[in-house]
Structures are given as structure tokens and as C-alpha cells.
Amino acid sequence: MTDVRQGVAAPVALHEIAVHVAPSDNVAVVKYGARAGTRVQVPERPGTGPAHEVTLAEDVEGGHRFALRDIPPGQHVRQYTHPVGTSLGIRAGDRISHAVMNDEIPVIRDLPADLRTPAPDYVPEAARPCFLGYRRADGRTGTRNWIAVIPTSMCASHEALQIATGAEFTLWSAEEFPNVDGVVALTHNKGCGTPEGANVNTILRTLAAYAQHPNVGGAIFMELGCEKTGSSILRDWMREQGLEILGKPVAWIGVQDSGGTKAAIRRGLDEVRRMLPLVNQARREEVSVSELVLGLKCGASDGFSGLTANPALGHASDLLVRHGGTAILTEVPEFCGAEHVLALRARDAEVGRSVYEMVDWFKSHAARIGANLGMNPSPGNIAGGLLNITLKSLGAIAKAGTSRIEGVIGYAERPALRGLNLMQGPGYDQESVPGLVAAGCNVVVFTTGRGSTMGNAIVPVVKLATNTPVFERMNQDLDLNAGTILDGEEAVEQVGARLFAHLRRVASKEVVARAEETGHREFQIWAPEPVSL
Numbered sequence: 001m002t003d004v005r006q007g008v009a010a011p012v013a014l015h016e017i018a019v020h021v022a023p024s025d026n027v028a029v030v031k032y033g034a035r036a037g038t039r040v041q042v043p044e045r046p047g048t049g050p051a052h053e054v055t056l057a058e059d060v061e062g063g064h065r066f067a068l069r070d071i072p073p074g075q076h077v078r079q080y081t082h083p084v085g086t087s088l089g090i091r092a093g094d095r096i097s098h099a100v101m102n103d104e105i106p107v108i109r110d111l112p113a114d115l116r117t118p119a120p121d122y123v124p125e126a127a128r129p130c131f132l133g134y135r136r137a138d139g140r141t142g143t144r145n146w147i148a149v150i151p152t153s154m155c156a157s158h159e160a161l162q163i164a165t166g167a168e169f170t171l172w173s174a175e176e177f178p179n180v181d182g183v184v185a186l187t188h189n190k191g192c193g194t195p196e197g198a199n200v201n202t203i204l205r206t207l208a209a210y211a212q213h214p215n216v217g218g219a220i221f222m223e224l225g226c227e228k229t230g231s232s233i234l235r236d237w238m239r240e241q242g243l244e245i246l247g248k249p250v251a252w253i254g255v256q257d258s259g260g261t262k263a264a265i266r267r268g269l270d271e272v273r274r275m276l277p278l279v280n281q282a283r284r285e286e287v288s289v290s291e292l293v294l295g296l297k298c299g300a301s302d303g304f305s306g307l308t309a310n311p312a313l314g315h316a317s318d319l320l321v322r323h324g325g326t327a328i329l330t331e332v333p334e335f336c337g338a339e340h341v342l343a344l345r346a347r348d349a350e351v352g353r354s355v356y357e358m359v360d361w362f363k364s365h366a367a368r369i370g371a372n373l374g375m376n377p378s379p380g381n382i383a384g385g386l387l388n389i390t391l392k393s394l395g396a397i398a399k400a401g402t403s404r405i406e407g408v409i410g411y412a413e414r415p416a417l418r419g420l421n422l423m424q425g426p427g428y429d430q431e432s433v434p435g436l437v438a439a440g441c442n443v444v445v446f447t448t449g450r451g452s453t454m455g456n457a458i459v460p461v462v463k464l465a466t467n468t469p470v471f472e473r474m475n476q477d478l479d480l481n482a483g484t485i486l487d488g489e490e491a492v493e494q495v496g497a498r499l500f501a502h503l504r505r506v507a508s509k510e511v512v513a514r515a516e517e518t519g520h521r522e523f524q525i526w527a528p529e530p531v532s533l
Contacts, residue, residue: 011039011053019307019486020068022081027065027096029079029303029385031486032469034060040093042068054093062467063303063385063449065096077101080306080394082338085387096387103374103388108340109356115349117404120322120419125288128323132284132508133291133442134214137247141291142214143442143507145282146458147172147183147275149268150207152234153191155224156255156264160185163220163268171272177280180217183272184457186210186523192227199527203229204237206412206525209438211245215458217279218249220271222264225256249275284508290324290418292507295436295444295459296399297331299429300378302449303385304466306395308492309447309482313464314401315496316445316503317420321403326418328409328439329400330425330432332362336373337390338397342422346405354408358424365528376427380450399447411526412438429454431526433461443507445499453477455515457523460506462513464499479514 014020017038018028023045034040036058044051052069060066065079071090076083085101094100134142147167151160164185172183190203207229211219223231231252238244251271258264296317298305317327335342339359346352366372374389386392406419412435415421425435429452436444437459444459446452449466451474465471468483480499484490490498505511 009037009039011041013041014043018066021079021307024081025078026068026071027077027079028068029065029307030060030062032062034066052092056095057091057093058095060095061385065303065385067092067094067096076105079391082341082390082394084337084390084394098387101387103390105337105390110340111343111349111352111356113349115344115346115352117345117347120318120403123323125290125324128288128290129504130286130288131292131504133287134217134282135285135287136214138212138214140214140440141287141442142216143292143460143509144181144215144458145179145217145279146181146215147218147220147272147279148210148216148458149183149185149220149222149272150211151185151187151191152207152221152223152229152231153227154187154189155192155227156222157185157187157189159255159261159264159268160220160222161187162261162265163222163272166265166269167272171269172276177276179280179282179284180276184521186457188523188525190525190527191229192224194228194527196228200228201237202411202527203525204234206434206438207234208238208241208243209412209414209440210458211250212243213437213440213458215442216248217282218275219245220251220253220268220275222268223252223254225254249278251275288324289320289504292320292325292443292503293439293441294320294325294327294503295433295439295441296327296329297429297433297436297444297461298334298396298399298447299454300448300450300452301381301384301386301392301396302466304483304486305386305447305449306391306398307466308485308495309449309464309466310395310398311492312482312485312495312499313399313445313447315493316401316499317399318401318403319496319500320503321401321419324418326415326440327400327403327420328415328423328436328441329397329420330423330436331396331427332358332422332424333366333373333376333389333427334393334396335359336363336376336393338393341394342397342400342405345402347407351405351407355405355422358408358422361424384449409439411435414440426526428526430522430524434523435526443503445503447482448478451477453515453518453520454522455513455518455520457521460513461515461520462499462503462506463515477514477518
């Protein structure tokens, strides 16, 4: 804005160029970039001093922050009401960077011994909307119906991929088998050579969980024949765990036993041919939205993630929980610095202590290989305004809304209780989403500010953009836009309600997720060594 009469730039209102998240915050987040010399009118807010004017000392990119007042050395820089760093000497109008702030914040471990968080205000069952899903023999509901070719180790991944690819080109068609979504190979790089103990158990648990998943209508297991996670080992492990694959065709093929690669592929194609008409017998039926299990994920995040898409997803998650559904939050490195916020929302003190324990485990685990959770933010995160892990974490946990936390589970483990649960796991997208799916998620929402494109092998992954420019630039990969919040067109609650309605349509396959359209079928397994941050 320019005052023509005086020939100088007139001041602009703070809300026109930036977001002031909470009254106690001493910084504001610039929306789409602001130039040095811009004069900003900072309104009077209770407890923060009188109205005043701030002049930007330098250019500030979108998603980055500037100080609303002087922050003397040693005082905390605050966003989301919480400390996100310590001032090295910041003047009003300064751009917040590591030149003026370090990452030191207090570690909080307060937890009342008598902690009891109230249950959500549940919507009566009769008032809950429905979607069309596949009822399975174990009582769960699928949103898709795949034939999965599952290599028990990387030693059979090539054959699994050849079977799935050949089957989709020569055996399966949507016209002939309209109730089958396709044939997918869960290729991965784990198994043989894996250290004994926790790693092997994690691999076996994840593979079994995908075969049991309600989005899988038939499963073909592939082994080489001499690996640590071979078919006989997996079957024995499942028997010991009391796990069964109910109501769906299953086959077990060994490459060595079949006579080699070509013979194993032929056997695999024969099994797909046998399974297709059986899997196609499944029919969608009307089920309550309470049967949705929602995975909460973010990736390629930016400074707007915690202001738009993540809180909108959090509102949708709260709606699902109130309707009797389940949501699972992971990416434990991105709890760091914000774990107390989650712990204080636990159903009781025992669950609250488990929240601290899962973060402390990851910290010590990372330290054993010379890493730390502060390494988590990527160059893209930092360029987008997420200067440190605390800023990233406080924005990341907004995906979980405000519901109480019912429990803490291990990677790829199914929760015992409906409602919001936390799952141990890395922030690395390629491994954290498969963990959510193995835990039972039948739909995932993935928020992104820079523009992630990944999906999942068997579950639709809905992408929610944090800002309008990235949504417009990548609208063939991103499903919905939460940038309307930043643009002043919608409130967080409106985007969250819109997302909740869209999830029911995706679950029913009235629409497909963009990642499904573009053929993304990512799958990997997080085994604790080496660590992924």
C-alpha cells in the first residue's frame, strides 16, 4: 500500500500480511512474503501491551517469522503459546532465524498423578453418517479390495513385482472384475541379513498385518526359500501370535521350491487367475463412519502446515472420533519439544507416561547411532519456515486435533481402543505411512506444504495442501486445499468438515485419491536398525 500524497509506504494491518497464532506469541508468520521496510500495525492485545508499529528489518519469506516486539537475550521466542527457541538479542521487526535465535527450550515432563481426561462428546450411533465399504470376516471394514503379492524378504521382491505387473496387464481388468482394485506387489528391502530380535519381529508383524488388512481380498506370499523371514518362519510366528487370515484366499510360493524365477512367476500368475473371481465376489455395503480408521500424516511440510492443513485435519480427526471412529498419529521424532502437550491429553497418567517413554526411546535410539531428533527437519522444511524440530512438532501434532489420547502402540500394531492413538515410528514418509496402514488404517490424510506425491500400496492417501500456490501448481497430485484458511476464505473448522465429508466419499470410492490416480503404491518397512528420522 502506498500513500501517494506523501510518497511513502503507509502501514499495513498485521492480519493482511501475517498470522499471529496466539495472543501470547511474540512473533507472527508472514503469509506470502513481505519486503524490508514494510511498516506493520500490530494491534493491542490483552496482556501483550498497547498497539504499536513495527518496521521489517529485512525481507521475510512466506512461512517465516518476524518479531512483534523486542525479545531480549535469554527470553523465549514463542509460537503456538509455547517456547520454540531462545533469543540471542532480537529487535522488533527482525526476521527470526538462527542468526538471532538458538533452539534451546525447556524440557517439560509435568504429569499429574491423578490425570483423567474426559471422553469425547460422542455423536449418537443413530445420527452417524455411513459410507460403502467391504465387511470382512474379522469384523473390520475395507475401503478397497486388492490382491496383494507379498514378498517375505527383498530376495523375492523381483518375482512379486513381475507377478503383479503381469497380472494387471494380462489377467485383471476393471470391466471383468469391477470389485477388485487391482494386483499390487509389496516390494521392500528388508528380510535376509536383518539382525535377530526386534527387527525380524517388526518385519513379520508388518507383512502379516498387510495380508490381514481389510483392504486386501487375497494374498500371495513369496519367499526365496532360505531367508530369516521366510514363509515357514512367518507362518510359525503368526500361529504363535494367534493370528489368522480369515475369509480370503491365500497362497504361499517359494522361488527355490518352484525351480527358479520364471517358474515362480508362472505359479504366481496361476494363483492370481484362481483368486480374481473369488475376490471379485466381495460387495460394498453401507457401514457406519465409525468403521473408518484414519492415519494422520504430514510430509514436505512448510511454515503454514501448523496454521492451516494440520489443524484442519485435526478438526476432521476430532469429528471422526466423536462419531466413534479411530485416528492414529505417528512420526514420533515430530513430537519432540511438544510431547508434553500430547501427554497432558492422555486418558490417564499411565498413558501419559507412555507418551514420554515413546519419545525418550526414540531419542536414545537415535543417539546410539550418533543422530538426534533435531536432524529431522529437511532442507525443504527449513526453507519453508520450519527452523527447528520444536516448531515442526508443535505444528505437526495439530493433526491430532483436541481429542483425548486413548493409548500408545508399537509400529504396525493395532490399537486396542477406538479413538485417538499414538503409534511408535519414524517421520520418514516411506516407512511411517506403511506403519499406519499395518496398524489398521483404511484411509490416510497426508498434509503437505511443499508438495508431496507419495501414496500407499493398498490404502487411499488423501493430500491436503497447506497453501493455495502449491495446490494450484500441483493440483494433479493434491486433493484438497487448506490454503483457503490463509486466504481468509474459510475457517479451520470449515476445511475440517469439508475434509471429513470428502473422506467418506473416498472411502466409498465415489472419488479416488490423487495418489491412486497417479499410480503411487509405496511400501517400505521401518525396522529399528538403522534408525530413520
